Amino acid sequence: MRHIISILLENEAGALSRVAGLFSARAYNIESLTVAPTEDESMSRMTLVTSGSDDVIEQITKQLNKLIEVVKVVDLSEASHIERELMLVKVRATGKDREEMKRMSDIFRGRIIDVTESTYTIELTGTGAKLDAFVEALDKSVILETVRTGASGIGRGERVLRA
Amino acid sequence: MADRQLSGAEIVIRCLQEEGVDVVFGYPGGAVLFIYDELFKQDKVKHVLVRHEQGAAHAADGYSRASNKVGVCLVTSGPGVTNAVTGIATAHMDSIPMVILSGQVSTGYIGQDAFQECDAVGITRPCVKHNFLVKDVHDLAPTIKKAFHIARTGRPGPVLVDIPKDVTIATCRFEYPGAVAMRSYNPVVKGHPGQIKKAAQLLLEAKRPVFYTGGGVILSDASAQLIKLIRMLGVPCTSTLMGLGGFPGTDPLFLGMLGMHGTYEANMAMQHCDVLLAVGARFDDRVIGNPSHFGQVPRKIVHIDIDPSSIAKRVKVDVPIVGNVREVLEDLIRVIEASREKPDIKALESWWSQIGLWRSKDCLRYDRASSIIKPQWVLEKLYEITKGDAFITSDVGQHQMWTAQFYKFNKPKRWVNSGGLGTMGFGLPAAMGVQFANPGATVVCVTGESSIQMCLQELSTCKQYRLPIKIVNLNNRYMGMVRQWQQFFHGNRYSESYMNALPDFVKLAEGYGHSGLRIEKPEDVERALRQALSRRDELVFMDFITDQTENVYPMVPGGKGITEMILAEEL
Numbered sequence: 001m002r003h004i005i006s007i008l009l010e011n012e013a014g015a016l017s018r019v020a021g022l023f024s025a026r027a028y029n030i031e032s033l034t035v036a037p038t039e040d041e042s043m044s045r046m047t048l049v050t051s052g053s054d055d056v057i058e059q060i061t062k063q064l065n066k067l068i069e070v071v072k073v074v075d076l077s078e079a080s081h082i083e084r085e086l087m088l089v090k091v092r093a094t095g096k097d098r099e100e101m102k103r104m105s106d107i108f109r110g111r112i113i114d115v116t117e118s119t120y121t122i123e124l125t126g127t128g129a130k131l132d133a134f135v136e137a138l139d140k141s142v143i144l145e146t147v148r149t150g151a152s153g154i155g156r157g158e159r160v161l162r163a
Numbered sequence: 164m165a166d167r168q169l170s171g172a173e174i175v176i177r178c179l180q181e182e183g184v185d186v187v188f189g190y191p192g193g194a195v196l197f198i199y200d201e202l203f204k205q206d207k208v209k210h211v212l213v214r215h216e217q218g219a220a221h222a223a224d225g226y227s228r229a230s231n232k233v234g235v236c237l238v239t240s241g242p243g244v245t246n247a248v249t250g251i252a253t254a255h256m257d258s259i260p261m262v263i264l265s266g267q268v269s270t271g272y273i274g275q276d277a278f279q280e281c282d283a284v285g286i287t288r289p290c291v292k293h294n295f296l297v298k299d300v301h302d303l304a305p306t307i308k309k310a311f312h313i314a315r316t317g318r319p320g321p322v323l324v325d326i327p328k329d330v331t332i333a334t335c336r337f338e339y340p341g342a343v344a345m346r347s348y349n350p351v352v353k354g355h356p357g358q359i360k361k362a363a364q365l366l367l368e369a370k371r372p373v374f375y376t377g378g379g380v381i382l383s384d385a386s387a388q389l390i391k392l393i394r395m396l397g398v399p400c401t402s403t404l405m406g407l408g409g410f411p412g413t414d415p416l417f418l419g420m421l422g423m424h425g426t427y428e429a430n431m432a433m434q435h436c437d438v439l440l441a442v443g444a445r446f447d448d449r450v451i452g453n454p455s456h457f458g459q460v461p462r463k464i465v466h467i468d469i470d471p472s473s474i475a476k477r478v479k480v481d482v483p484i485v486g487n488v489r490e491v492l493e494d495l496i497r498v499i500e501a502s503r504e505k506p507d508i509k510a511l512e513s514w515w516s517q518i519g520l521w522r523s524k525d526c527l528r529y530d531r532a533s534s535i536i537k538p539q540w541v542l543e544k545l546y547e548i549t550k551g552d553a554f555i556t557s558d559v560g561q562h563q564m565w566t567a568q569f570y571k572f573n574k575p576k577r578w579v580n581s582g583g584l585g586t587m588g589f590g591l592p593a594a595m596g597v598q599f600a601n602p603g604a605t606v607v608c609v610t611g612e613s614s615i616q617m618c619l620q621e622l623s624t625c626k627q628y629r630l631p632i633k634i635v636n637l638n639n640r641y642m643g644m645v646r647q648w649q650q651f652f653h654g655n656r657y658s659e660s661y662m663n664a665l666p667d668f669v670k671l672a673e674g675y676g677h678s679g680l681r682i683e684k685p686e687d688v689e690r691a692l693r694q695a696l697s698r699r700d701e702l703v704f705m706d707f708i709t710d711q712t713e714n715v716y717p718m719v720p721g722g723k724g725i726t727e728m729i730l731a732e733e734l
Contacts, residue, residue: 062472
């Protein structure tokens with residue numbers, strides 16, 4: 001089953017490779033991983049999407065907690081949470097496609113953030129499924145490139161992850 | 164004086180002095196020359212020059228295992244640290260507290276593929292508890308303080324501190340931090356009181372209880388508490404390879420080691436108990452065999468471990484207790500003493516009579532009348548002569564298993580071997596560390612002709628420091644355990660497990676300035692051992708020419724259940 005795990009860790013050189021190394025050493029999956037410093041610059045917040053049986057997820061959270069630089073770990077999927085991912089898509093926008101691309105972007109509440117005579121770059125935010133749906137909806141031949149950040153997640157309401 | 168600027172190299176030495184380190188095992192090189200220069204100028208920290216960095220790491224590890232101190236080793240950059248990796252990984256797998264100081268090229272050269280540069284922090288990351296690269300001399304003392312703190316607290320382990328050469332030259336004011344506060348590292352010590360009550364209840368109601376104890380008992384110094392609790396309840400106890408000595412090997416309540424080469428009674432009791440108390444042990448593959456076979460039988464499992472990730476990793480447990488083994492056992496004893504309930508004596512009696520039947524299989528018996536030396540015979544004699552009181556190190560293979568089976572360890576920290584990683588070559592350098600931690604004590608390295616050749620160069624170190632280690636070489640001219648598996652599982656095809664062109668070990672020992680004995684007949688075994696052990700001041704290398712075909716029994720084949728044992732009588 002898919003799990004989205006939030007990790008608060010010391011913002012130190014090498015901390016990211018300890019997390020990544022743990023996953024490869026123990027043969028756990030990483031579907032996506034995103035990390036940046038928090039409002040307290042001494043700490044980073046990482047969101048990691050993985051999948052596995054309940055036993056595997058339990059081991060993953062325990063092993064993450066064991067890393068010396070990890071301050072806190074929470075499996076966001078255990079309770080209600082919100083997740084968002086950002087995608088940038090560069091598409092061919094010429095002829096009749098130009099109007100069609102604009103329309104598709106509007107339908108998915110995307111924003112066109114770069115325009116040339118022949119291309120649009122569309123910014124789209126949402127759950128992974130929404131981004132998938134957008135890519136699905138486009139004619140493959142018009143897509144020039146896509147960049148996705150991987151999911152970021154946060155608990156709903158009073159559910160807070162702090163040191 | 165307090166405001167005097169010290170160089171990084173001086174700071175390293177001052178930190179070691181502050182930590183009470185009396186001996187460092189190491190090997191010099193370009194990146195650590197300034198540290199060696201400071202070592203030279205003082206006499207509080209003794210440096211032991213090994214002959215290969217793997218030896219330095221194993222010696223520091225052995226020192227730690229046979230004392231209550233953190234072993235320290237010092238190596239140079241590049242090949243210095245890569246050579247130490249096997250030793251670091253060995254310590255990591257067995258949770259041994261150790262600090263490794265490695266030199267690094269100067270900060271400006273890092274990443275330039277400089278001479279003797281390697282990414283020490285990257286290479287060691289998967290085999291240390293934690294590691295650090297110190298880029299600023301101001302961070303040096305706090306980092307070394309943290310390294311010792313992390314190494315010895317929680318589930319112990321090796322910590323590496325990588326120190327670039329320019330950091331050893333740079334200066335700053337030295338102040339050794341008094342305490343360490345880390346928001347991201349606060350290991351749990353006390354067990355949860357509710358869980359401890361549940362455990363006590365289960366133990367008191369048990370009809371067929373077993374204690375299964377591991378290295379955590381030794382590491383947390385919990386032997387006294389374990390003995391008290393077991394005797395209070397009158398329950399049988401079995402131990403892993405790493406836990407031997409935690410409970411006295413000669414006690415009638417002790418079933419011997421369990422697992423792949425465990426005793427029949429230990430493995431049977433493990434499978435058929437109704438309440439299992441696992442103490443500082445981790446249900447690994449060499450211990451419980453196939454986890455689904457183990458799980459076929461319903462039983463309640465209480466698991467005490469300081470590392471939450473050891474709990475429910477391979478086996479589901481009913482009462483997990485995270486905490487320091489000694490503290491949890493103390494609490495458990497208090498709760499049981501305060502309880503009005505008493506163990507079910509009747510049920511225990513019938514459980515013990517069942518165990519008596521299993522014991523009567525006499526699963527460790529071997530041919531004592533053999534005209535060729537049986538390795539088991541050598542170990543039985545060694546046990547008798549040393550009265551079970553020697554420090555024994557071993558290498559890896561058949562001799563290691565026979566030592567675990569036949570040497571009755573009555574005290575903790577007397578048995579020093581590479582359990583998790585299974586590192587051939589560990590025994591001799593580890594014995595050096597053990598001897599430094601216990602000057603004057605009898606230290607015996609039980610090894611085989613294949614293992615001993617993996618760190619043989621340390622015979623030279625033993626000479627330099629006059630270490631009177633006794634080497635028991637069980638020489639069967641085979642990588643015995645490899646040969647045994649090939650006999651059982653590969654149709655007697657002894658692929659590359661025979662060692663041709665073995666050295667004359669007696670001459671070899673003499674070449675290094677030691678004494679050597681070759682023993683070829685069973686009737687000479689005892690005399691040779693007595694003679695060697697009576698030479699208090701010198702290393703004696705005993706080369707026992709043993710039976711080539713002897714196997715370790717019982718044996719649970721890999722992937723099988725722990726009761727699916729091959730016994731000697733079945734062949």
